[in-house]
Amino acid sequence: MHIKITPDRIRIFALLLMIPFAVGAVAVLAKPSFQEVLAHGPIQAGHENVQCTDCHRRDDATLRQQIQANLHYALGNRENSVDFGYLPVTSSDCLDCHERPNERHPIYRFREPRFAEAVEVVNATSCMGCHTEHTDQRSFSDVRVCAACHGELNLVNDPVDVSHETLVREKQWQTCLGCHDFHGNHTYKAPKLMVEAVPVQDIEDYLAAGDSPYGTEKIYKAETSR
Ligand code: HEC
Ligand code: HEC
Ligand code: HEC
Ligand code: HEC
Ligand code: HEC
Structure with a gap:
């Protein structure tokens, strides 16, 4: 059978091709590990306005490396994401805001x-x-x-x-x-x-x-x- 290629048919075909990608994207967002990257559990009382980067200071790793590792974490290929371009959180991070005489x-x-x-x-x-x-x-x-x-x-x-x-x-x-x-x-x-x-x-x-x-x-x- 001969199928006539019309602009409409091309559009429908293109849309059909996109479905697996759309489903994949939803699946990644629904993965718990990805949500943890976005909002890693409840935040401390009083820390509502404290920025993520107030505790997670950037390492000098490049942005590209960071995004890559982050993505691996999101896809479940990594145990944790703390070394994805950020330094471990230390007491001196806390003391910058909480030091008291x-x-x-x-x-x-x-x-x-x-x-x-x-x-x-x-x-x-x-x-x-x-x-x-x-x-x-x-x-x-x-x-x-x-x-x-x-x-x-x-x-x-x-x-x-x-x-x-x-x-x-x-x-x-x-x-x-x-x-x-x-x-x-x-x-x-x-x-x-x-x-x-x-x-x-x-x-x-x-x-x-x-x-x-x-x-x-x-x-x-x-x-x-x-
Ligand atoms: C008050 C400090 C503080 C703030 C604010 C904070 N975090 Fe964290 N975060 C920590 C500590 C402490 C840990 C435990 C791991 C560590 O010691 O580095 C951690 C762990 C994590 C981890 C997981 C690392 C692992 O090994 O499981 C991720 C991802 C993360 N934080 C993301 C965020 C994001 C995103 C925000 C902003 C919404 C945020 N954090 C805000 C202190 C903080
Ligand atoms: C040996 C355990 C211990 C260590 C170490 C410790 N804390 Fe605490 N922290 C507590 C306990 C228990 C409470 C609840 C009692 C209170 O409010 O003092 C508390 C309460 C707090 C509070 C809320 C009350 C307040 O004083 O404003 C803050 C803020 C706090 N800690 C920050 C810190 C920071 C920053 C460090 C590191 C410099 C630290 N803590 C080290 C045990 C500890
Ligand atoms: C950017 C500043 C900032 C950093 C960094 C920060 N905090 Fe806080 N934190 C606050 C503020 C502001 C409050 C709410 C006001 C207050 O309790 O004095 C608070 C509240 C808290 C409380 C609860 C106080 C209460 O009475 O309920 C604890 C516990 C605490 N911080 C611990 C920490 C620890 C541990 C770290 C390091 C991992 C840290 N904070 C890092 C600013 C900060
Ligand atoms: C890691 C050891 C350690 C722990 C745990 C600890 N303390 Fe202390 N505490 C000390 C030391 C050291 C002093 C200072 C004593 C001095 O100066 O002679 C002190 C002093 C105090 C003081 C007197 C403060 C002042 O202004 O004179 C009180 C009250 C106190 N502690 C209560 C507590 C309570 C309540 C807990 C449990 C929630 C606790 N401590 C846990 C080591 C500790
Ligand atoms: C019923 C309340 C009460 C209980 C329970 C209590 N304390 Fe006290 N404590 C006090 C009072 C009151 C003081 C006198 C100084 C003050 O007002 O802080 C004091 C003083 C202290 C001091 C300071 C001593 C000094 O030389 O200045 C320490 C340390 C201390 N308490 C630790 C503790 C520990 C550890 C416990 C648990 C075994 C405890 N307290 C249980 C009420 C209490």
Whole structure:
């Protein structure tokens, strides 16, 4: 049979040829790994206006290499995409916005040899020892994390109705965050009565992504750009 080639037929043929490409494009967008490149999980409370590039600094790799690796990641050929032209995220990226003169637990302190054992339990030398991004966790540290360093607590005139010495002896480590925040940056005064301590469940909710039990007021607010 002879088919007459008309301009209309050519157009339909061209459209038919394009279908597999269109389907392919949709399939790539629907792949979870590709969506992760676009929006890699939930963002930290307060980071709504922080740019991806505030944490993911460009390596000096060329744009071409970056796009290529990115594409491989999107197509599932790579385990991760962090080396696709970006440097690993480090504490100094965080500190550019979060450095404070009143820091109660500055990370550099814990590089001292006397903290070697504690740091094996919790890597307090890095923000990423207790925090990350793209999860629904404000901090993934355990509520009992204080145990790593505060095994000897004898306050001269202990103001608390159950003394710190007793709390430590009875290993009541889950109570600490009920009266003290970790960084000391909330305008919150530690209560003196155990009944006024924040319940453990509220602390755990806060360490996930819940509201702050220490109020919303902070002594130092983070910078919004680097
Ligand atoms: C507050 C800092 C911060 C911001 C803002 C941020 N990220 Fe991340 N991102 C991280 C950290 C920390 C990791 C964990 C991997 C690491 O340590 O490098 C990570 C991991 C990733 C990964 C995966 C790497 C892997 O190995 O799985 C991708 C992709 C990514 N981020 C993309 C983005 C995109 C896109 C944005 C903007 C919507 C963004 N990030 C915003 C800190 C950040
Ligand atoms: C470009 C600046 C910027 C960078 C970089 C940045 N942050 Fe933030 N971050 C903010 C701001 C602004 C807020 C919200 C205001 C505040 O909490 O002071 C915030 C909020 C947070 C909060 C939650 C505060 C709360 O009370 O809920 C955590 C936790 C946090 N950042 C950790 C980090 C970590 C860890 C890094 C490094 C991986 C980092 N940030 C990098 C600016 C930044
Ligand atoms: C040993 C674990 C640990 C390390 C290390 C750590 N954090 Fe935290 N961080 C916590 C815990 C627990 C909380 C929740 C209690 C609180 O609000 O202080 C928290 C809360 C925060 C908050 C919200 C409250 C606030 O102070 O504004 C920010 C922001 C924050 N961390 C940033 C950082 C940055 C930046 C670093 C690195 C310089 C870091 N953290 C290192 C455990 C840690
Ligand atoms: C990696 C070790 C480490 C961890 C983990 C740790 N601390 Fe500390 N903390 C210290 C050191 C060191 C000091 C400073 C003590 C000094 O100066 O004598 C300190 C000081 C403090 C202070 C007194 C701050 C001031 O201004 O005098 C409080 C309160 C405190 N920590 C509470 C906590 C609580 C609550 C936790 C658990 C959420 C915790 N710490 C976890 C090492 C740690
Ligand atoms: C009922 C509330 C409460 C609980 C629970 C509590 N503290 Fe305290 N803590 C206080 C008060 C009040 C002070 C006095 C200084 C102040 O106001 O911060 C204090 C002081 C401290 C100090 C400073 C000591 C100094 O020399 O200045 C450290 C460190 C400390 N607490 C750690 C802890 C740890 C670790 C735990 C968990 C075992 C804990 N606290 C549990 C209320 C509490």
